[in-house]
Amino acid sequence: MKEIIKPITIETGDSFKTILSKYGALALDKQENLSELIGDIPGQLDIEKSTLTFENICFPVQILGFYMEQSNQWSWAWDNENIFNENQITSAKQIHAVGEEFEINELTSPVINADYNDCHTLAMISTVILDMDAYYAVSEEGLDIFVTIKSDLIKQNNSVEKFRNTFYTFQKNFDIYPKIAFESYTKLKGYGFKPHDDFSLAKIGEARVMAGFTERGNITRILMFGEDEE
Numbered sequence: 485m486k487e488i489i490k491p492i493t494i495e496t497g498d499s500f501k502t503i504l505s506k507y508g509a510l511a512l513d514k515q516e517n518l519s520e521l522i523g524d525i526p527g528q529l530d531i532e533k534s535t536l537t538f539e540n541i542c543f544p545v546q547i548l549g550f551y552m553e554q555s556n557q558w559s560w561a562w563d564n565e566n567i568f569n570e571n572q573i574t575s576a577k578q579i580h581a582v583g584e585e586f587e588i589n590e591l592t593s594p595v596i597n598a599d600y601n602d603c604h605t606l607a608m609i610s611t612v613i614l615d616m617d618a619y620y621a622v623s624e625e626g627l628d629i630f631v632t633i634k635s636d637l638i639k640q641n642n643s644v645e646k647f648r649n650t651f652y653t654f655q656k657n658f659d660i661y662p663k664i665a666f667e668s669y670t671k672l673k674g675y676g677f678k679p680h681d682d683f684s685l686a687k688i689g690e691a692r693v694m695a696g697f698t699e700r701g702n703i704t705r706i707l708m709f710g711e712d713e714e
Contacts, residue, residue, distance in 0.1 A: 492668045494582065494613075500590045503609055505660040509669035511608035511619075513650045517638050518618035529622040529629060534572050536620060536631055545631035546575035548610055548619065551603045552627060558603050563594035575632050579610050603630060605658070612672070644691040647673065648708045651695070655703055663701040 492506055522538045529536050529545070536543045547561040547568050561568055561576035583591025590596060590606065598606075607619040607630045616632040623629075651669055655662045666684055670677045676687030682704075686693040691710030698704055 505664040506668040507609045507612035509654040510672045547572045548630045550627045550629045558596045558598040666695045
């Protein structure tokens, strides 16, 4: 009998921490792909044209929201139609709709008390939920404006080493549920997933990445076997 693979979706009752656990590693993966393309070049945002330019690379963008450091507040673009036109905030409205469907306060509150890192987590989950290729933050006149990017110019890096390193970085630097994160990242990348009592395997071609867990679900080890092994 063929094993039924449960897809990664938002479920009713999911906390923001659970949602970040599900989508954050893939979002970080996407950000690394963007970084490989643009390097250290700062982006220039043209709000009128809805474009983000890195020297000779130009992306069409959607406005997700903005952060006001002076007041430590995040504002969603869907609540600022007086600032942005409707075509610029389509993605933000889609995120708002998801928040309403699953009663996620962080996605339905127009203004959120937050720090800069909180804004990045909001942008990260939005990137994956919206099936975007990356996000970017631009400083403009006292605001940090976060935009989403969809472009074929951003190429995926699907190496086993990339998968291992991205998951390691994600679980180390974010307050998440590692077991959920590993399963979700594996499945969202389209790789084979095999759970066991105290570890899980990601099957990437002929290679394997193993994540070991404590009884509470914390990481004990991350090992790589096969292709790209060092």
